[in-house]
Amino acid sequence: MKDLTEHTIEAGGYATHYWEVAPEHDPEGTVVLVHEGAFGADARTSWAGLMPLLGDRYRVLAPDLLGFGDTDKVVYFDRSPHAFRAAHLAAFCDAAGVGEGGAHFVGHSLGGSLVLRALARESPVLPARSGVSISGSGGPWRSQWGVEQLGRFDGTEDDVRRVLDLMVDDYPGFEEAVRLRYANTRKPGHVQACLAARLKHPSMDRPAADDGWPSPLRACPVPVLVVSGARDPLLDSGWAEHFEGVSPRVRVEQLDAKHAPNLDRPDAVAALLLDFFAGERDLAAAARQAGSQ
DSSP: OOOOEEEEEEETTEEEEEEEEOOSSOOSOEEEEEOOOSTTOOHHHHHTTTHHHHHTTSEEEEEOOTTSTTSOOOOOSSSOHHHHHHHHHHHHHHHTTOOTTOEEEEEETHHHHHHHHHHSSSSOSSOEEEEEEESOOSSSOBOHHHHHHHTOOOSSHHHHHHHHHHHOOOOTTHHHHHHHHHHHHTSTTHHHHHHHTTOOOTTOOOOOOOOOTTGGGGGOOSOEEEEEETTOSSBOTTGGGGGTTSOTTEEEEEESSSSOHHHHOHHHHHHHHHHHHHHHHHHHHHHHHHHHO
């Protein structure tokens, strides 16, 4: 399998750590992988198994989001957790040389919600050729039990193991992922960044904004794939059905998995993604041909 290389660049004024893999020949395009937001998460622990499977054909970039991994531990309290991270991700793409052709953006959980929200407009925040959300709903339809389970952390490696077990079936890299994620929780500022979204004024509730989601995705100009796990305990059963029929550009697929098939089923996820990317390429080629006639 292809080796991953790591780098740190400045993006939007923040030190931003990322992993990269690319084919020896000219890539078919760029894929940007956007990780989830559980305690201990980062790009490596979310995507290490998938990156080499895509890297035979694509330049693959996997940044640590603000607050995670070895990127600066920065949060904003006056805007959504998706908005400020999407702006940083756009700055990262510019700094990392994602060209005018844009990239395929693939997010998991928090990362998937970030991708969906960033693309739900006529002029997306991200330079996207397409967008994929794996177990990211865009905000709603999280199970109350799942919110409670992911919202607590006692600071131990065993608790990191508990959280990861909620997301995956057992797989060969499970214990190594636990070790790496626990090490991430020990990095200054990481746990505080994860807890920031849960802080609020003691006398003020935060009613959920009703923006008719996911109807804003109708404005998205690029293809979108929403992937759910058939046995995901962290989201409401059937949550992905809300995306069916929203737009001809939105496709919904389900895998026999829990919340994170990118971890325990990377081969199945890679096959699904490569098929989706190929379809987008064929559509783009057809559009260019039609425009030249």
